[in-house]
Amino acid sequence: MADTNLRNDKELPVIVRDEVHADHVLFIDADGNPVTDLDMFERFSCKIPNLNPDTPDRVEPDLVNEREFFEDDLPLLPGGGRIRIFGFKEPDGEPQFPAPTMRWVEGKIIHSIVHMKKNTHTIHHHGMDGTNFNDGVGHTGFEVSGSYTHQFKPRVAGTYLYHCHKNTVLHFEMGMYGFLIVDPPVEGAPFRDGGRGMVRRMNDIVPYDVEAMWAVDEFDTRWHRPINHLAGLACPFYNSSQVNAFVPTGDENVGLHDFRPDVFLVSGVASTGEPIADRRVAVQAAWGDTILIRLLNAGYTVQEYLFPDLTVEVVDVDGRPLGHEPEGTFSRPFTIAAGTPFRLTTARRYSMLVTPAEIGRHPFKVRFLHWITGREVGRLETFIDVL
Amino acid sequence: MKRREFIKYGAYGVTVVAFGSMVTIPQFIKVGAARLPNGGTLKLSMKEVLFEMVDKRPVYHWAFADAMHGPRIPGVMLMAREGEMINIALTNEMDEAHAFAIPGVVDSGPLAAGESRTLTFAAPRGGTYLYFDPLNAPVNRVMGLYGAMIVLPAAGNTPYSDPTPLVQGLFDALGDQGTMPEFFPGDAWDPARNWVWLFAAVDHKKNEMVRNLPAGQAIDPEVFLDGYLPQYFLLTGKSGFFSSHDPEIFPHGNIGQPAIIRTLNAGLATHSPHIHGTHLAQIAVDGVVAENPFSLDTWSLPPLGRVDLFHPFVAPLDAFPWPPSNILEFPMPFTMHCHTEMSQTAAGGNYPQGAVTDWEIRSPQVGGPEASEEEFPSFRGMDPAMFKRTSTAGRGSAGHVAKESGHGSH
Ligand SMILES: [Cu+2]
Ligand SMILES: [Cu+2]
Numbered sequence: 001m002a003d004t005n006l007r008n009d010k011e012l013p014v015i016v017r018d019e020v021h022a023d024h025v026l027f028i029d030a031d032g033n034p035v036t037d038l039d040m041f042e043r044f045s046c047k048i049p050n051l052n053p054d055t056p057d058r059v060e061p062d063l064v065n066e067r068e069f070f071e072d073d074l075p076l077l078p079g080g081g082r083i084r085i086f087g088f089k090e091p092d093g094e095p096q097f098p099a100p101t102m103r104w105v106e107g108k109i110i111h112s113i114v115h116m117k118k119n120t121h122t123i124h125h126h127g128m129d130g131t132n133f134n135d136g137v138g139h140t141g142f143e144v145s146g147s148y149t150h151q152f153k154p155r156v157a158g159t160y161l162y163h164c165h166k167n168t169v170l171h172f173e174m175g176m177y178g179f180l181i182v183d184p185p186v187e188g189a190p191f192r193d194g195g196r197g198m199v200r201r202m203n204d205i206v207p208y209d210v211e212a213m214w215a216v217d218e219f220d221t222r223w224h225r226p227i228n229h230l231a232g233l234a235c236p237f238y239n240s241s242q243v244n245a246f247v248p249t250g251d252e253n254v255g256l257h258d259f260r261p262d263v264f265l266v267s268g269v270a271s272t273g274e275p276i277a278d279r280r281v282a283v284q285a286a287w288g289d290t291i292l293i294r295l296l297n298a299g300y301t302v303q304e305y306l307f308p309d310l311t312v313e314v315v316d317v318d319g320r321p322l323g324h325e326p327e328g329t330f331s332r333p334f335t336i337a338a339g340t341p342f343r344l345t346t347a348r349r350y351s352m353l354v355t356p357a358e359i360g361r362h363p364f365k366v367r368f369l370h371w372i373t374g375r376e377v378g379r380l381e382t383f384i385d386v387l
Numbered sequence: 388m389k390r391r392e393f394i395k396y397g398a399y400g401v402t403v404v405a406f407g408s409m410v411t412i413p414q415f416i417k418v419g420a421a422r423l424p425n426g427g428t429l430k431l432s433m434k435e436v437l438f439e440m441v442d443k444r445p446v447y448h449w450a451f452a453d454a455m456h457g458p459r460i461p462g463v464m465l466m467a468r469e470g471e472m473i474n475i476a477l478t479n480e481m482d483e484a485h486a487f488a489i490p491g492v493v494d495s496g497p498l499a500a501g502e503s504r505t506l507t508f509a510a511p512r513g514g515t516y517l518y519f520d521p522l523n524a525p526v527n528r529v530m531g532l533y534g535a536m537i538v539l540p541a542a543g544n545t546p547y548s549d550p551t552p553l554v555q556g557l558f559d560a561l562g563d564q565g566t567m568p569e570f571f572p573g574d575a576w577d578p579a580r581n582w583v584w585l586f587a588a589v590d591h592k593k594n595e596m597v598r599n600l601p602a603g604q605a606i607d608p609e610v611f612l613d614g615y616l617p618q619y620f621l622l623t624g625k626s627g628f629f630s631s632h633d634p635e636i637f638p639h640g641n642i643g644q645p646a647i648i649r650t651l652n653a654g655l656a657t658h659s660p661h662i663h664g665t666h667l668a669q670i671a672v673d674g675v676v677a678e679n680p681f682s683l684d685t686w687s688l689p690p691l692g693r694v695d696l697f698h699p700f701v702a703p704l705d706a707f708p709w710p711p712s713n714i715l716e717f718p719m720p721f722t723m724h725c726h727t728e729m730s731q732t733a734a735g736g737n738y739p740q741g742a743v744t745d746w747e748i749r750s751p752q753v754g755g756p757e758a759s760e761e762e763f764p765s766f767r768g769m770d771p772a773m774f775k776r777t778s779t780a781g782r783g784s785a786g787h788v789a790k791e792s793g794h795g796s797h
Contacts, residue, residue, distance in 0.1 A: 010435065012435050012436050012437045013434070013436050013437070013458055014436065014437045014439065014445060015436055015437070015439060015448075015450065015458060015459070015460060016439050017439040017440070017441065017443055017629065018625070018633075020628075040628075041628050044627070044628045044631065044632075044739075045627070045628060045737075045739075045740065056711050056712070056713055056716070057707075057708050057711055057712050057713075059707070059708075124663075126661070126684070127666075127684045128705045129663075129664050129665055129666065129703040129704045129705045129706065130664075130703055130705050130706045130707075131703060131709075131711055131716060131719065132664065132716065132719045132720055132721060133711070133716060134706070135663055135664065135721060135722075137663065137721075137722050139631075140720045140721065140722050140745060151707060152705045152706070152707060153705060153706070153707035154705050155704040155705050156704070167738050168728050168731065168738065169728035169729060169731050169732055169738055170738075172728060173728070232732065232735065232736025232737065232738055233736065233737070233738055246441075246442035246733065246734060246737050246740070254735055254736050255735050256728075256732045256735060256736055256738070257616065257617065257618055257729045257732045257735050258616055258729070258735070259729050297659075300728065300729060302657050302687075302689075317681050317682070317683050318666065318682070318683040318685060319666075319684070320666055320681065320683070322679075322681055326567050326569055326570040327570055327666070327682065328681070328682065329556075329557075329560070329567065329570075330553045330554070330556055330557040330560075330668065331553070331668075331679055331680060331681035331682065332553075332679050332681075343687065344687070345657060345658070345659030345685070345686075345687040345688075345726070345727065346659040346661075346685070346726040346727045346728075347661055347685045347726040348659065348683070348685045348686075348687070369657075371727050371729070372615065372616070372617070372656045372657075373612075373615075
């Protein structure tokens, strides 16, 4: 008899995973073909349709934006070193990171067009509650092989984002995201990034003088080595005779569960350790100006933010203005007192209003906390200068 | 004392045991939920198991096993109405001390190997609770000894015993055609409409390290946590395709059938769950009813966190036109995934086989009863032929024959 004192000698009951049955017919499709469990599993996991469909119920748009995919080495590292980026750009624009802002207007018919030359990607307009067909998710829809026109009619102004939703763990980290702003339906909208504009506060529309757009992010530079778009997907290994097709487990896997950020950025500007003074990030305002800060956690850490000497009012969470009727009837704007740290996890957004009372430099500090250990893995700082 | 067992238990998602009299407990999640009469006792033991991950890798775990369902991860969901007595007869079938606790409600204290003890406690205030083994924290919990308890309040039309004014206002507005017909067009909240998303993560190498210790020897939590790096991510005991196709995990209903989604985190990762196609109101955090139940599309769920969300089941606010002219777009699925996307992997890749599920608008009709499987078979957006026929108005006689529910969990 084996040493019964060792746990690993015991024979244990097994909690088994559900099966995927290759011969279990779920339904008959329009062409009369049977669709099985295995077909559905493949449809979810790997054999996602690559399509180029017409937009259902297409109407003439009020506003159109176009994006296409690029892959390039951009000088984003501290000190100007280059790093491989997957991104979105305008068809006649230069590659940039983050992707150019989509700027829409409440109540208008929007067409957001994505073009793909090779490979498939998608755009998910995060926070836009459209139909599934316009949602840009492969495993509940399709991936775009040529082009697709997403149609929306944004109901309420607020701060959103857009990003690729294919192999998202990799493509979002590689840079395929940008802000999506819905401005209120007032003269001058859509507004210019960074400048004057109007924002919803409860049932009012109030002006701001300066706009900060802070997408706080990190890179794990190991992930940005020239890398296959499909890295980590089961597809390259797929063998349809094998029901349980997964990428082999073990140390040879691509390691997309293991995120070790080593570069920390706000809106494409990496921290060198000094407070970020780059004018794309640091805010310059005149005394008496009202500043609208759109804050996005675009990374994979828990981000802890601090305004040591400014009290800000949060007027919009995730594109839903607080206290705005009808959808915000049961919410209220809230303040974050000076010196009080607050946290956002991945993809959450706050829109915050502040009118600094004091002339001078008002810091904004970020601590990056590891998503498992909770330990600080980085920090950065920028500021609002009131002149 | 160890029995040799070869029994296999299917991971059929949620199993529920309801305490109390039949009439006071609404149908909850599953028609077949086991019910214990007032004064009945749930037998719950702690035991070693192998738990198959999404890629079928069997990983050593510890599980709560109840007499009706066998070992489960998460353990059987406990369901009760506030104030009713809950009796649990615990037996520790393992070699080291284990316990059962719901912080602030009950704590068995350590049970030595082989020891039994019966816990009796009154169901606390309405809300969502995590039960787990708090010993050698966080090891015993992370090894699989966790589950959820849902308590409905003794009275009222909300999930809570003492709702805040705005939460009470929200639930009063539901189904009230007078005040907010556009935003709450359908029914009041039906307490049967609850779903539970219980997040967890597994580092199979750490579990193997525990297995290789001499029986009865506890691992030092610092050793367990050093280099801890989960490779599997679970949503209510399943991952990827399987959590996305289990109707007990994916919420579903017509427009105008509001629901509560109770999210909990038994693991060690901080999650950032994101729902597509709708915003949700955050109505309670860590057992505290929200003073300001604002809506969000992404929320934060740290280890041991509990966040209750109100799902309005309204027409997608930014869709145009609504409803789409092609009825074949229904049932309309949307994904829900953790946006800290490492949690969407399995074994280091295999996107999207991690902590992900769907939710589904069964039909554009407003209010109950829920559209039937015959009217709207659950292709869940996965019928490739759907895309060939997007210009076809109406479902027609194109030959969609629903053979079964199509959820793939049978
Ligand atoms: Cu992509
Ligand atoms: Cu997103």
